[in-house]
Amino acid sequence: MIRILPVSEADLVRARKTRLLSDAEAVVAPIIADVRKRGDAALLDYARKFDGFDGDSVQIQPTGVLAPEFEQAIERAAHNIRQFAEMQLPQEKMLEFSAGRRLGQVVRPIASMGAYVPAGRYPLPSTLLMTIIPAQVAGVPMTCVACPRPSAEILGTASKLGVSKFFCIGGAQAIAAFAFGTETVPRVERIVGPGNVYVAAAKKLISGESAIDFIAGPSEVLIIAEDGNPVWIAADMLAQSEHDVDASAILLTTSSSLAHAVQAEIEMQLADLSTASTARASIDNNGAIVLCETIAQALEFSDSLAPEHLVLHEASWLAGITNAGSVFLGPFSPEAAGDYASGPNHVLPTSGQARVRGGLSAADFVKVISVQELSAGGLRELVPTITTIARAEGLEAHARSVEVRRDT
Numbered sequence: 042m043i044r045i046l047p048v049s050e051a052d053l054v055r056a057r058k059t060r061l062l063s064d065a066e067a068v069v070a071p072i073i074a075d076v077r078k079r080g081d082a083a084l085l086d087y088a089r090k091f092d093g094f095d096g097d098s099v100q101i102q103p104t105g106v107l108a109p110e111f112e113q114a115i116e117r118a119a120h121n122i123r124q125f126a127e128m129q130l131p132q133e134k135m136l137e138f139s140a141g142r143r144l145g146q147v148v149r150p151i152a153s154m155g156a157y158v159p160a161g162r163y164p165l166p167s168t169l170l171m172t173i174i175p176a177q178v179a180g181v182p183m184t185c186v187a188c189p190r191p192s193a194e195i196l197g198t199a200s201k202l203g204v205s206k207f208f209c210i211g212g213a214q215a216i217a218a219f220a221f222g223t224e225t226v227p228r229v230e231r232i233v234g235p236g237n238v239y240v241a242a243a244k245k246l247i248s249g250e251s252a253i254d255f256i257a258g259p260s261e262v263l264i265i266a267e268d269g270n271p272v273w274i275a276a277d278m279l280a281q282s283e284h285d286v287d288a289s290a291i292l293l294t295t296s297s298s299l300a301h302a303v304q305a306e307i308e309m310q311l312a313d314l315s316t317a318s319t320a321r322a323s324i325d326n327n328g329a330i331v332l333c334e335t336i337a338q339a340l341e342f343s344d345s346l347a348p349e350h351l352v353l354h355e356a357s358w359l360a361g362i363t364n365a366g367s368v369f370l371g372p373f374s375p376e377a378a379g380d381y382a383s384g385p386n387h388v389l390p391t392s393g394q395a396r397v398r399g400g401l402s403a404a405d406f407v408k409v410i411s412v413q414e415l416s417a418g419g420l421r422e423l424v425p426t427i428t429t430i431a432r433a434e435g436l437e438a439h440a441r442s443v444e445v446r447r448d449t
Contacts, residue, residue: 042179042280043307043328044123045300051342054291054329062256065242069213073246076214080223087214092189094209100225103186103207105197115166115198118382122170124180125384129402131409141419145412150180153227154406155219155251157187157234160211161283164192169299171386172234173202177408183231187215213243219222220247233401254401258392259287259327262376263348265339265358266294269372274299275306277352280377282323283316289327291338291348301328337361347395350376352417365397 061349071287081099088094103176107115135145156172159165169186174421176184184204188195189211192390199207210218216236222228233254244253257367260282264274294300307324311317333339338360340361343351347364356370366389380387388401415423431439 042326043304045304045330048331048333048342051329051331054289054331054346062238062242062245065238066246069243070246072213073220073243074218074225077215077221078438081225084210084214084218084223084226086097087212088189088210092209092211094189096209096374098225099208099210101207101209102392103191103196103199103204105193105200107194107197107201107276111194112197112201114382115170115201117169118167118283119174119202119354122174122386123178125386126175126403129175129404130178131404131407135412139419140424141416141422147410147412148407149410150182150231150407152190153183153185153229153231154179154181155185155187155229155232156196157211157215157232157236157240158191158333159234159236159240160190160192160195161189161237162193164190166192166194166198167381168234169202169389170197170389172394173199173204174300175269175386175401175403175412176406177202178285178403181406183227185219185227187211187226189215189315194289211240216240216243216247220251224365225397231406233388233405251400254395254405255390256389259289259290259389260284260350261291261348262350262352263291263293263346264291264345264352265336266296266299266352266355267336268296268299269354271302271306272297272310273372273375274303275310277375277377278303278307278324278328279310279314279320282320282328282352283314284319284320284323286322287327288323291328291332291346293342294330295333295336295339297332300332303330331388347390347393349389349391349395350379352376361400364396366400368391417446 080203084099087101131148133147133158137141137143154176158168173184185206186199186204187208196295216232218226219229219232229251231252235257245256257278260281264277281290282288292303309322314320340358344364349366351365352369353359354372359368367385369376379385386402390398424443426442428440
């Protein structure tokens, strides 16, 4: 049963146990080295060993007919994801800040990207949408997908999206292939997408070779509510808990009656939940209901955790939030809506990384390049400033490079 804790014991929530990334690194390091050395031969060996692959090449052409209802759902979700990605894309601009000093930025896509799409316990065509569509909005010319044992829905969705290359590879070997390239798999500029602890460890180890989004840990949701429907809140917590036994679902509330009602409701819903074995382990080991004295205290506690998903039952509380991967406002904005169809990305920072960044976006697939253009008069105005700072730093040639232009 989920724990109900006073805020004085809330540090137990911060100390939840997860598999150590360092342990996984020791497992994946030899795999990464093997892929770097043997290329396609290593990929085929691992695909046959871990994924039951029986083909001659890890690259396939994704095809498949989607069920009409699923295809319609994918089209609606894709439309909304694309809309939001377009809104997030940085814009080009050029402004004259003073006479003879024009400054701006241009936006250029990276050349290639690789998306890791999990297909283990739960195949995730939604992750395919969330990783490929922002890259397409950004204008990335080559979009690659790695997915072990892809489902018919993943293959059909990949075909519908028009991905450039699709590979039946998974785990650390897929990340290594994207980082170093093989005879078949191209090296890509950025690797994105969630995965298990071994995928996360591999992304950490290759991050000096290829850019990554972030090193994702177990998924998490934090809900803040003074009152509300305990049936809905319990359902939201179980929706997160069914992801993985290491997932975390936390409710912060000032109401003891709501806390106990949600606790009881979780037990009732677990009774007939098809994913109860996973959800039960997650709820019992990592879940918690924390009784706070005030909403201000709850908001402060949330910020200290920097949760991946943050559900606020009152929109006005958003002003008190600094750290979160994605925020869901009001009782009709469940986290599952963001997982699939509302528009914002579901590839989000976990394990406190929301202190320094938000979720995956089209901006992750572009370079914002600064541009400056000075006229003779514009440069002349800056000569005293430039030469004074340059000579204070001992860089005489810098100073002279502007002085030679001063009198032209």
